[in-house]
Amino acid sequence: MTDTDRELDPALRELSDWAGDAPPLSPAARHRARTRLLSAMEGRRPLWRRPGLRIAVSGLATAAVAATVLVAVRTDDGSTTAHPGTVRPVTARTVLAGAAAYERKHPRTVPSPPRDDQFIYTKEIIKETNRATGETKSYVDETWRSVDNTRPSWVMEIGKGWWSKPYKKRPGDHVESVSVWPPQDWSRLEKLPTDPERLILSLLHKSGPNDRNDSIDEVRDDEWWDVEFSLAGLLKLVPVMPDGLRAAAYEALGMVPGVKAVPNQKDAKGRTGVAITYDDPNRPGRGGFGTYMIFDPKTYEFLGFRDIRTSGDGVRKKIYTQLSYLDSWAITDRAKQRP
Structure with missing residues (x-):
């Protein structure tokens, strides 16, 4: 089993464990699940499709592993882990997707656009x-x-x-x-x-x-x-x-x-x-x-x-x-x- 398979399988197991008659996921939970699944799938998706532009796959795989850190997962009730004592991997893409979500909730706004002479x-x-x-x-x-x-x-x-x-x-x-x-x-x-x-x-x-x-x-x-x-x-x-x-x-x-x-x-x-x-x-x-x-x-x-x-x-x-x-x-x- 490859490293990507090991990352992907837990994400898929989470989906399979979700009961069909359970209430719908909240937007925040749905966003987290989608982000984790996309992050796990990154290693399986070709980065470039145009012939001649591929770089060493092994190098990218190494970079993908290096780009993963461990942080706690926050749940909808504000706790930091879904299960005590467990952490989940997060990629740079996940961090930046989270930053985008935070920005949309807390935007820097101005009463009116700045004028050219300001x-x-x-x-x-x-x-x-x-x-x-x-x-x-x-x-x-x-x-x-x-x-x-x-x-x-x-x-x-x-x-x-x-x-x-x-x-x-x-x-x-x-x-x-x-x-x-x-x-x-x-x-x-x-x-x-x-x-x-x-x-x-x-x-x-x-x-x-x-x-x-x-x-x-x-x-x-x-x-x-x-x-x-x-x-x-x-x-x-x-x-x-x-x-x-x-x-x-x-x-x-x-x-x-x-x-x-x-x-x-x-x-x-x-x-x-x-x-x-x-x-x-x-x-x-x-x-x-x-x-x-x-x-x-x-x-x-x-x-x-x-x-x-x-x-x-x-x-x-x-x-x-x-x-x-x-x-x-x-x-x-x-x-x-x-x-």
Whole structure:
């Protein structure tokens, strides 16, 4: 029996044990059962159907095992396990599906869409530790980004701020070759699909809904890295989105080969969560945008980021571990205007 068979059989047994005359499952229970079954079946479904684009199956199987962590299953009454003392495996795709479900229940909403002439204010808390010395410093970064990127933005990183001038087209530039990602302006964000598969196809071209009638089965293995980079950048750098887009981005990220779950990761507040990270199967060792996205292991609420920063080179090179989270955000009429 293969590892996939062992994962799939318990899921099927759960279905077979359900009595036909039992009351219907609640939406939450039905979602959990579907997610677990899909996660168990992932190993049986071909990842790419186009000839010549398959990568080593054994490598993917290893990655799938590595992407599985153990967490307790929450039941409808709020308890953390269906049976005392038991845990069930959860994949990165399951974590991100849970994050999408949490986002739909607790969306970040705005009274009205931000105008192009406004700014998106964010306040980010960063805790940075020097890996060599163990010294830890904390920073409060406040940023005002121009919604349509036509006005100077005030940007801060680890306590230092500067004015970021908007991009100006240079002679010889083609309009289609110049783009700012991720977009802040609402008109561009609204063009992004809230269906996760269509969102993936859209991000390949950075042009909004894709009209080529493609399927994600046709995404080349060397294109997935760019998809992950775009999704992670969207999730990290855009604090407020049109309804359904953030949830779709979580689900789309769960479809990217090489995305995996890592248990027992601390966030900036000291909470233990399950982290999502990425290792490009096409080029092992190459990650994506950022390092870890940390989620609550029970509710799948997003807790914050873990990143690596380096400074200097040679003997002067320093490596820092950064833990960060979004403290607050707002829409303002001017840069440096307090919300």
